[in-house]
Amino acid sequence: MSDDLLREDISFDEIIDRRSQSSLKWTKYKDPDVIPLWLADMDFRVAAPIRDAVRRDTDFAVWGYTLPSIELKEAIAAWLFREHGWKVELDWIDFIPSAVSALYLASRICAEPGGRVICAPPIYPPFRTITAKAERVGVEIPLLRVGDEWLLDFEKIEAELKLGAKLFLFCSPHNPVGKVYSREELDTLFSLLRRYDAWLCSDELHSSLVLSKDKQHIPSAIAAGDYFERTITIVGPGKTFNISGLGVSVLIIPDASLRHRWFTVSDGVIPHVDRLAYLATHAAYAEGREWYLKLIDYLRENREIVARRVAEMPHISMHLPDATYLAWIHTGETIAGIKPAPFFEKYGVGLAPGLAFGDDNYLRLNFACPRSLLIQALDRMEEALARMS
Numbered sequence: 001m002s003d004d005l006l007r008e009d010i011s012f013d014e015i016i017d018r019r020s021q022s023s024l025k026w027t028k029y030k031d032p033d034v035i036p037l038w039l040a041d042m043d044f045r046v047a048a049p050i051r052d053a054v055r056r057d058t059d060f061a062v063w064g065y066t067l068p069s070i071e072l073k074e075a076i077a078a079w080l081f082r083e084h085g086w087k088v089e090l091d092w093i094d095f096i097p098s099a100v101s102a103l104y105l106a107s108r109i110c111a112e113p114g115g116r117v118i119c120a121p122p123i124y125p126p127f128r129t130i131t132a133k134a135e136r137v138g139v140e141i142p143l144l145r146v147g148d149e150w151l152l153d154f155e156k157i158e159a160e161l162k163l164g165a166k167l168f169l170f171c172s173p174h175n176p177v178g179k180v181y182s183r184e185e186l187d188t189l190f191s192l193l194r195r196y197d198a199w200l201c202s203d204e205l206h207s208s209l210v211l212s213k214d215k216q217h218i219p220s221a222i223a224a225g226d227y228f229e230r231t232i233t234i235v236g237p238g239k240t241f242n243i244s245g246l247g248v249s250v251l252i253i254p255d256a257s258l259r260h261r262w263f264t265v266s267d268g269v270i271p272h273v274d275r276l277a278y279l280a281t282h283a284a285y286a287e288g289r290e291w292y293l294k295l296i297d298y299l300r301e302n303r304e305i306v307a308r309r310v311a312e313m314p315h316i317s318m319h320l321p322d323a324t325y326l327a328w329i330h331t332g333e334t335i336a337g338i339k340p341a342p343f344f345e346k347y348g349v350g351l352a353p354g355l356a357f358g359d360d361n362y363l364r365l366n367f368a369c370p371r372s373l374l375i376q377a378l379d380r381m382e383e384a385l386a387r388m389s
C-alpha cells in the first residue's frame, strides 16, 4: 500500500454526486433533486487499499485473461474464518461475475427441468424471477410476520419438499427484511432439507453487514453439519466493500461432483471475472478491515437515525434490521391514495417499491449514504407525511 493512501482519513460523510458515472442508482430519477435511496449500493468511496490495488494495475496496463490467485483464495478463506468461524478449503472457492447468475445456475443444476424451487419472500426480486428463466417452477413461501419477527414457514416448506422440491434459494442475512437467522432456525431448516434430500443455495452476500451487536451470522454450511456438501454458498465483496459495479461474487461449493457439474454448465456461458475485480477483491479481504470496521459503525448509527425518525412519523413504521443497510418500511398500499414510492418521490426521496420483492405494503430504503443526505431525505419524508395528515 502506498504511504499517501495509508495516511488517508476514512470519511463516509463526503457527498459524492454519482450521476457523472452513469450510476444506476443516481440516474433513475428525471428530477436531479430526488435523493436516490432505492438500489443496494453505497454512496461511499471504496477503501484505500482497493483503490491502490486497482491504480497500480491500471498503471501497469496489461489486461489479459487472468486466473484467481492462491493468495486471493487464501484471503477469502481467512476472512470467512475470522468473521464467521467458517473453515473453507481453497478448492471449494470459485468466482462468478454476478450472484444472480449463481442463483440461475443453482436452479438449473440442483432441480430437474420443470422442478420446483423454493424461496421466501419478501425477497430480493431476482429470487422470484430467476427460476422461471432457468425453466424451473418458483414456489414462494412467504416469511411469517409474528410480532416483531420474520419467520420461515416450516410447515409450508415441508409440504413443498414433500411434493418434490429439491432446492431452496435462501437469503441469509435476508434482503430486504434484514433478518439474521438463528442457529435454531437453521437447524430446523436443515433437518427438513436432509429429510427430503434437497439442496440449499445460500446467498450470503450481506453476511459481513451484521449491525446488531447481539446477533451473529451463521454460515448455512456450518449449520448444515455433515450435510454441508449439499450447500452452495454465495459470498462476496460487492455489498460489504461497495464494488458491485466491478462484478464479482465468490462461490463456495464443497461437493466435488457438484463443482464439476457447475463448471460443465457454466463454461462458455458465464463470462470470466474481470482482472480488476479479482485485484479489488483481494485488497478488500486482505487489507480492507480497518475501513470495514468504520463502515459498520457508520451504518449502525445511520440505522438508529432511520429507525428513530420513522418511529416519529405518522402512517409508516419499521423494525430494526439486524443486518444489511436496508430498512423495510411498512406503508400500506397507498398514502393519500397514491402508491408510496411515487408519493415520496414527489417530495424528493427515491425509495424501492415493495411489489417486486413480493409485498406492496412496504418500501425499501438504503441508508448507506452520507448522514447529512440521509437526514435530508428523512426530513423530506416527514414533511410529506405531515402535509397529508
Ligand SMILES: Cc1ncc(COP(=O)(O)O)c(C=O)c1O
Residues within 6 Å of the ligand: 040, 097, 098, 099, 100, 101, 124, 171, 175, 203, 205, 206, 238, 244, 248, 249
Ligand atoms: C441478496 C442479494 N443477492 C444478490 C444481489 C445481486 O448480486 P450481483 O450484482 O452479484 O448479481 C443482491 C444485490 O442487491 C442482493 O442483495
